[in-house]
Amino acid sequence: MSGRVRCAVFPVAGLGTRFLPATKTVPKEMLPVVDRPLIQYAVDEAIEAGCDTLVFVTNRYKHAVADYFDKAYELEQKLERAGKSELLAMIRDVLPRQVRAVFVTQAEALGLGHAVLCARPVVGDQPFAVLLPDDLIWNRGPGATRQLVELAAREQASVVAVQDVPIEQTRSYGIVATRDFTGRHGEIRGIVEKPRPEEAPSTLAVVGRYVLQPRIFGLLESTKPGAGGEIQLTDAIAALLAEQRILAYRFEGRRFDCGSRIGLIEATLQYALDDESLAGPTRELMRQALRPAG
Numbered sequence: 597m598s599g600r601v602r603c604a605v606f607p608v609a610g611l612g613t614r615f616l617p618a619t620k621t622v623p624k625e626m627l628p629v630v631d632r633p634l635i636q637y638a639v640d641e642a643i644e645a646g647c648d649t650l651v652f653v654t655n656r657y658k659h660a661v662a663d664y665f666d667k668a669y670e671l672e673q674k675l676e677r678a679g680k681s682e683l684l685a686m687i688r689d690v691l692p693r694q695v696r697a698v699f700v701t702q703a704e705a706l707g708l709g710h711a712v713l714c715a716r717p718v719v720g721d722q723p724f725a726v727l728l729p730d731d732l733i734w735n736r737g738p739g740a741t742r743q744l745v746e747l748a749a750r751e752q753a754s755v756v757a758v759q760d761v762p763i764e765q766t767r768s769y770g771i772v773a774t775r776d777f778t779g780r781h782g783e784i785r786g787i788v789e790k791p792r793p794e795e796a797p798s799t800l801a802v803v804g805r806y807v808l809q810p811r812i813f814g815l816l817e818s819t820k821p822g823a824g825g826e827i828q829l830t831d832a833i834a835a836l837l838a839e840q841r842i843l844a845y846r847f848e849g850r851r852f853d854c855g856s857r858i859g860l861i862e863a864t865l866q867y868a869l870d871d872e873s874l875a876g877p878t879r880e881l882m883r884q885a886l887r888p889a890g
């Protein structure tokens with residue numbers, strides 16, 4: 597695979613119905629884990645992986661995401677006057693200077709594959725990363741996207757992040773069949789979106805991180821609606837398999853499904869326990885919360 601991965605695509609046009617009523621006005625990507633919105637974690641991970649062009653595929657209800665990455669003049673002035681330089685640096689660092697954000701509208705919610713296709717005019721003819729911000733991946737070492745990008749460069753192939761899931765959960769994920777699994781990666785020989793457990797080719801589930809060749813766009817153009825009546829990225833990846841080598845990669849790190857309420861709670865606890873100033877009080881309140889009432 598030639599070329600550095602510079603573009604990261606963030607499909608953020610989903611409805612977030614599992615978090616209603618909050619998501620009536622707050623996009624799910626703006627829900628916080630401790631003090632940062634989910635989208636910020638994904639953006640930081642892409643930047644750490646070397647991406648300098650961030651493509652947000654949004655819909656007309658998601659102004660909050662664009663506002664978040666915009667400059668907040670009034671707030672900056674206030675913090676500057678008050679001498680609050682740390683907070684000032686924090687809100688300026690939401691997006692480093694060398695990174696550009698591009699917003700693309702997905703007019704109709706036609707599925708993840710369609711959302712990725714909407715990024716084509718910005719990405720053009722180069723390999724790119726896709727990050728689904730709902731999947732929050734915590735790791736002490738290099739972020740998941742960086743791990744994928746490095747493997748993609750080394751192996752000259754597209755790479756899809758995977759993790760093992762219980763068999764009864766296959767219907768919530770893209771599931772891959774692989775061959776020649778050595779260490780953390782193996783070649784994908786089949787991929788299917790949300791199969792029933794009895795039809796799943798394995799229990800290796802796709803997690804929301806991909807490094808893809810631009811050929812995927814051409815294939816997405818002709819991808820028909822699949823599971824759930826949506827244009828699925830998984831189906832275009834299945835078509836790409838017929839032409840190119842694609843690797844499944846068991847990333848290092850812990851993934852939280854922040855598209856679900858319990859996943860968001862779990863992530864919040866993990867990040868709180870990982871924060872020097874919050875770890876002690878969090879442990880204490882967990883002890884108290886678990887104490888029998890009375």
Ligand code: G1P
Pocket residue numbers: 708728731768769770771789790801802803804828829830855
């Ligand atoms: C999407 C993909 C699916 C993948 C999942 C990971 O599904 O279509 O293949 O396994 O993300 O989170 P969604 O969760 O958006 O329904």
